[in-house]
Amino acid sequence: MSKIKSKYFMCGFDGMDFPVLKSNIVHFPNLGKLWKRSCRGTMYSKAKITGISWTSIYTGVHKEKHGIRDMWGRKTDKSLDFVSTKQKYIWDYFNKHGLTTAVFNMPVTHPLRSVSGWLVSGFPAPTNSKIAFPDSIADDLPPDYLVDWINSCMKDRDLHPQVWIKETFDLTTFLEDLERMELARVETFIDLCKKHPTDTHFFQSTVIDRVLHIQGITNNNDVRVYRIADKIIKRIFKEFEPERFQIVSDHGGWDKQHTHTATWLTAGVSIKPGEILPPGTVKTNEVDVLPTALFWMGFAPPAGDPFDGEIFYDAFITDLNEEEQKKIEDQLRALGYLD
Numbered sequence: 300m301s302k303i304k305s306k307y308f309m310c311g312f313d314g315m316d317f318p319v320l321k322s323n324i325v326h327f328p329n330l331g332k333l334w335k336r337s338c339r340g341t342m343y344s345k346a347k348i349t350g351i352s353w354t355s356i357y358t359g360v361h362k363e364k365h366g367i368r369d370m371w372g373r374k375t376d377k378s379l380d381f382v383s384t385k386q387k388y389i390w391d392y393f394n395k396h397g398l399t400t401a402v403f404n405m406p407v408t409h410p411l412r413s414v415s416g417w418l419v420s421g422f423p424a425p426t427n428s429k430i431a432f433p434d435s436i437a438d439d440l441p442p443d444y445l446v447d448w449i450n451s452c453m454k455d456r457d458l459h460p461q462v463w464i465k466e467t468f469d470l471t472t473f474l475e476d477l478e479r480m481e482l483a484r485v486e487t488f489i490d491l492c493k494k495h496p497t498d499t500h501f502f503q504s505t506v507i508d509r510v511l512h513i514q515g516i517t518n519n520n521d522v523r524v525y526r527i528a529d530k531i532i533k534r535i536f537k538e539f540e541p542e543r544f545q546i547v548s549d550h551g552g553w554d555k556q557h558t559h560t561a562t563w564l565t566a567g568v569s570i571k572p573g574e575i576l577p578p579g580t581v582k583t584n585e586v587d588v589l590p591t592a593l594f595w596m597g598f599a600p601p602a603g604d605p606f607d608g609e610i611f612y613d614a615f616i617t618d619l620n621e622e623e624q625k626k627i628e629d630q631l632r633a634l635g636y637l638d
């Protein structure tokens with residue numbers, strides 16, 4: 300069977316820490332294969348808070364502009380939410396350029412907004428609320444589908460699994476449950492993509508962040524936890540053939556703390572494999588993801604330079620002869636990237 304084509308595939312892992320990934324990469328066959336052909340490195344997460352950082356990844360701007368300041372992107376006195384922010388999201392730009400998109404389980408995508416393609420909200424969304432756009436997509440979700448594991452946090456804080464599970468779980472059972480749940484989620488995504496084809500794809504797993512907040516990620520469990528991410532990558536590459544593939548995280552994590560050392564890993568068309576600069580000499584930031592993706596897709600930047608982020612040119616092949624170089628510069632000029 301032929302694979303599902305994707306012009307751009309973003310695979311999010313909440314809390315994936317680049318230094319942790321890097322130091323253990325030999326244990327992960329599928330991530331390892333991707334690693335070799337990717338441009339990768341620490342992405343400095345300025346906010347290192349889930350709701351804020353994911354929204355900065357999606358919109359290319361910091362919280363002052365997108366207005367989402369709540370850690371889970373809920374609407375409060377001081378924070379907007381997904382439906383009330385005026386910002387355009389990465390998939391809105393793709394839609395504008397005629398590409399449809401599938402947005403699945405990306406954090407802070409509730410309450411629903413319309414999209415050309417389809418969207419299933421990620422963490423967090425209240426139970427018994429609409430989580431799928433258009434409505435017909437909801438009919439194709441398994442009857443027991445949970446928006447994410449912590450699906451009731453906005454209704455009843457006492458039900459927050461971070462509270463009760465601390466007393467009841469042992470690590471092995473916990474990781475087995477988590478793996479089963481996350482792999483089932485990938486299968487749901489794959490089924491939906493087959494049934495409702497789109498040009499671009501967004502998928503996210505919270506597996507790492509869940510362990511981080513409950514058990515802590517340490518030398519004792521890091522390989523076991525990240526191995527679940529490796530299995531997710533295996534499933535994705537078995538089913539999809541992405542022209543451009545990107546792993547991003549909203550922040551890193553170690554012990555029980557969020558860290559600034561998020562993950563940036565891109566592979567595919569025009570990408571120059573190799574490692575980019577580590578923190579301290581940080582070049583990438585969560586707001587750079589969107590402008591870089593638009594450039595990568597060959598789309599002209601939006602009028603008025605709406606982004607806080609910049610294009611991460613270092614990720615792209617520059618080892619060209621004069622003629623090739625000139626051709627690319629002409630294209631960039633035509634798109635408005637060069638004067």
Ligand SMILES: [Zn+2]
Pocket residue numbers: 313314348349350508549550
């Ligand atoms: Zn997070």
